[in-house]
Amino acid sequence: xxxxxxxxxxxxxxxxxxxxxxxxxxxxxxxxxxxxxxxxxxxxxxxxxxxxxxxxxxxxxxxxxxxxxxxxxxxxxxxxxxxxxxxxxxxxxxxxxxxxxxxxxxxxxxxxxxxxxxxxxxxxxxxxxxxxxxxxxxxxxxxxxxxxxxxxxxxxxxxxxxxxxxxxxxxxxxxxxxxxxxxxxxxxxxxxxxxxxxxxxxxxxxxxxxxxxxxxxxxxxxxxxxxxxxxxxxxxxxxxxxxxxxxxxxxxxxxxxxxxxxxxxxxxxxxxxxxxxxxxxxxxxxxxxxxxxxxxxxxxxxxxxxxxxxxxxxxxxxxxxxxxxxxxxxxxxxxxxxxxxxxxxxxxxxxxxxxxxxxxxxxxxxxxxxxxxxxxxxxxxxxxxxxxxxxxxxxxxxxxxxxxxxxxxxxxxxxxxxxxxxxxxxxxxxxxxxxxxxxxxxxxxxxxxxxxxxxxxxxxxxxxxxxxxxxxxxxxxx
Numbered sequence: 196x197x198x199x200x201x202x203x204x205x206x207x208x209x210x211x212x213x214x215x216x217x218x219x220x221x222x223x224x225x226x227x228x229x230x231x232x233x234x235x236x237x238x239x240x241x242x243x244x245x246x247x248x249x250x251x252x253x254x255x256x257x258x259x260x261x262x263x264x265x266x267x268x269x270x271x272x273x274x275x276x277x278x279x280x281x282x283x284x285x286x287x288x289x290x291x292x293x294x295x296x297x298x299x300x301x302x303x304x305x306x307x308x309x310x311x312x313x314x315x316x317x318x319x320x321x322x323x324x325x326x327x328x329x330x331x332x333x334x335x336x337x338x339x340x341x342x343x344x345x346x347x348x349x350x351x352x353x354x355x356x357x358x359x360x361x362x363x364x365x366x367x368x369x370x371x372x373x374x375x376x377x378x379x380x381x382x383x384x385x386x387x388x389x390x391x392x393x394x395x396x397x398x399x400x401x402x403x404x405x406x407x408x409x410x411x412x413x414x415x416x417x418x419x420x421x422x423x424x425x426x427x428x429x430x431x432x433x434x435x436x437x438x439x440x441x442x443x444x445x446x447x448x449x450x451x452x453x454x455x456x457x458x459x460x461x462x463x464x465x466x467x468x469x470x471x472x473x474x475x476x477x478x479x480x481x482x483x484x485x486x487x488x489x490x491x492x493x494x495x496x497x498x499x500x501x502x503x504x505x506x507x508x509x510x511x512x513x514x515x516x517x518x519x520x521x522x523x524x525x526x527x528x529x530x531x532x533x534x535x536x537x538x539x540x541x542x543x544x545x546x547x548x549x550x551x552x553x554x555x556x557x558x559x560x561x562x563x564x565x566x567x568x569x570x571x572x573x574x575x576x577x578x579x580x581x582x583x584x585x586x587x588x589x590x591x592x593x594x595x596x597x598x599x600x601x602x603x604x605x606x607x608x609x610x611x612x613x614x615x616x617x618x619x620x621x622x623x624x625x626x627x628x629x630x631x632x633x634x635x636x637x638x639x640x641x642x643x644x645x646x647x648x649x650x651x652x653x654x655x656x657x658x659x660x661x662x663x664x665x666x667x668x669x670x671x672x673x
Contacts, residue, residue, distance in 0.1 A: 228350070228351060229350065229351020229354050229355060229511055229515075230350045230351055230352075230355075230511055230514045230515050230518070231351070231355055231507075231508070231510045231511020231513075231514045231515070232507060232510060232511070234503075234504050234507045234508070236490075236500065237503075237576055237579060237580060239490070239579075239580055239583045239584075241486040241487040241489070241490070241583070241587070242486050242587070244486065245486055245587070245590050245591050245594055246591040246594070246595070264660075264664055264669065265383055267386075269386075269467065270382070270383060270386050273382050273386060273455065273459065273466070274379055274382050274383070276459045276460075276461075277378050277379075277382050277458050277459050277460070278375065278378065278379075279460075280459055280460030280461065281378050281458060281459070281460050282460055283374055283378065284371070284374055284375060284378060287367075287370060287371040287374040287375075288371060290367050290370065290371070291364070291367045291368055291370075291371050293367075294360075294363050294364040294366070294367035294368075295364050295367075297360050297363065297364070298357070298360040298361045298363070298364040300360070301353075301356045301357045301359075301360035301361075302357045302360075302361075304346065304353045304356070304357075305348065305353055305354070305357065306345075307343050307344065307345035307523075308343065308344050308345070309341065309342070309343045310341070310342055310343075311339075311340070311341050311342075312338075312339070312340055312341075312342070312528075313338065313339045313340075314338040314339075315338075338528060338529065338544075339528050339529055340526055340527065340528025340529070340544065341526070341527055341528060342524070342525065342526040342527075342528075343524070343525045343526075344522060344523070344524045344525075345522070345523045345524075346520060346521070346522050346523075347521040347522070347523060349518065349519075349520075349521055350514075350515040350518045351511060351515060352511070352512055352515035352516070352520075355508045355509070355511035355512045355515065356508070356512050358504070358505075358508035358511075359504075359505040359506075359508035359509050359512065360505075362501045362502070362504040362505035362508065363501070363502075363505050365497075365501045365504075366498045366501035366502050366505065369494045369495070369497040369498035369501060370494070370498050372494035372497075373494035373495050373498060376494060376665060376668070376669065377665070378458060380661050380662070380664065380665040381458060382455065382458055382459075383661045383664075384658050384661045384662075385451055385454055385455050385458070386455065386466075387654055387657040387658060387661070388451055388654060388658070389448065389451040389452065389455065389466060390654075391650055391651065391653065391654035392444055392447050392448045392451060393448060394650045394653075395440075395444055395647055395650050395651075396441065396444040396445065396448065398643060398646050398647055398650070399437055399438075399440040399441050399444055400441060401643075402433075402437040402639070402643040403434065403437040403438045403441065405639050405643075406430060406433040406434035406437050406636075406639070407434055409430045409433070409434075409632065409635070409636045409639070410427065410430040410431055410434050412632050413426045413427040413430045413632065413633075414427055416632075426632075426633050426636075429633075429636065430636060433636070433639075433640060437643070451466075452464065452465055452466040486587060486590075489583070489586050489587065489590070489667070489668060490583065492667065492668035492669075493586050493666075493667075493668035494668065495582055495586070496579075496582050496583055496586055496668075499575070499578055499579040499582040499583075500579055502575050502578070502579075503572070503575040503576055503578070503579045505575075506568070506571045506572040506574070506575040507572050509568045509571065509572070510565070510568045510569060510572055512568070513561075513564045513565040513567070513568040514565060514568075516554070516561045516564065516565070517554070517561060517565070518553065519551050519552060519553030520551070520552050520553065521549065521550070521551050522549065522550045522551075522552070523547075523548075523549050524546075524547070524548050524549070524550070525545075525546065525547045525548075526544070526545060526546045526547075527543075527544075527545045528543075528544050528545070529543055529544060586666065586668075589662070589665075589666035590663070590666045590667060592662075592666075593659055593662045593663035593666050594663065596655075596659045596662075597656075597659050597660070597663060600652065600655055600656045600659055601656065603652055604649070604652050604653065604656055607645075607648060607649045607652050608649060610645055610649075611642070611645050611646055611649050614638065614641055614642040614645050615642060617638045617641070617642070618635065618638045618639055618642050621634045621635045621637075621638045622635050
């Protein structure tokens with residue numbers, strides 16, 4: 196014997212049951228659709244190779260972790276300290292946590308919300324929700340219930356909200372990686388600058404000593420009547436000029452150390468660089484990689500794309516507001532004027548319902564919100580394209596500078612070597628009596644500025660490697 200089909204105590208015929216099933220499946224099918232455009236990455240027309248390089252490599256310098264790029268042990272220790280203690284990096288991590296919580300909150304709307312409640316009170320002429328009612332009834336009332344509500348995501352509004360929030364979460368992760376890469380690059384650049392200042396300080400001290408010896412010799416010759424006041428005045432001016440550079444370089448060294456200390460998340464103080472010298476820093480070979488790989492490697496490009504993905508999902512949210520919203524509600528509980536009767540069958544209370552609401556006239560508000568979402572998507576699409584172009588420019592600039600600085604260093608090194616030879620020859624001529632010490636002074640006057648120029652070229656060359664590493668998105672790996 197077949198049992199009758201019953202729903203909530205009501206017997207249904209087979210036809211009614213089938214029609215109800217078809218309606219329910221139709222609702223589920225509609226709920227599987229999401230209005231609004233699906234995300235597609237904009238075409239940025241990346242070139243085949245970077246300007247400044249004549250070959251394409253699948254291996255990129257930006258894929259190397261920082262400890263394989265910067266071989267200086269002291270620098271590696273500084274970077275490790277910064278990645279542990281830097282406050283900007285910790286702030287970026289808190290923003291990631293907030294975005295993650297927002298994404299989880301948006302996703303929770305996909306599921307029914309279940310709540311419980313209880314009531315115990317006493318009154319007279321009071322109806323539902325404690326509103327006055329001329330019933331003439333007084334006494335106590337007790338109630339307990341569990342209620343549920345669920346917005347059926349017919350048009351994908353909640354799913355688009357979830358998609359947008361998830362994209363913002365991913366964008367915050369990329370922003371954190373960008374901060375991490377920036378910190379690594381800034382530490383390396385400041386460290387090389389610090390080495391450069393220390394090298395220039397050594398040159399300034401050497402030149403001060405040399406000009407001091409020259410002044411001593413000229414003063415003795417002037418007192419002996421074999422030299423003119425012109426020679427002593429020139430030597431004195433060169434000595435004071437070289438000596439004046441020492442306190443300024445010491446100032447720049449202290450400021451650079453303070454800047455590194457802040458990046459390390461500690462109070463300003465001296466930075467130990469060990470026995471490392473600037474001229475021992477060898478720029479590595481740099482395979483630039485494929486330009487299109489920047490889209491997958493650079494954190495700022497990836498962040499811009501996630502921002503665009505979020506704005507694209509918001510278009511679907513705004514479009515879904517044009518359509519009706521279906522809410523399902525249910526309640527089960529007990530209510531009674533006697534506390535002891537709450538568990539009896541007669542005190543049971545339940546309800547189930549569905550509500551459909553939709554806009555009829557909003558004064559253009561919903562349309563304006565939709566147009567705003569479209570404009571925001573166009574804005575983030577343009578920002579994404581601008582970020583990609585900026586990335587391509589930075590890589591190209593760094594590659595061009597790399598080759599030109601390498602050539603500059605070769606000629607600058609030759610120039611310094613030639614001046615050093617000139618100083619040596621003039622000193623030998625002076626000792627043999629074939630030249631005056633004024634000739635030695637002139638050659639020294641030409642040598643020391645050239646040595647400073649060479650140091651600055653070496654600093655620029657190492658800073659260029661850091662810039663290229665940053666431009667290629669290096670360091671973004673966890």
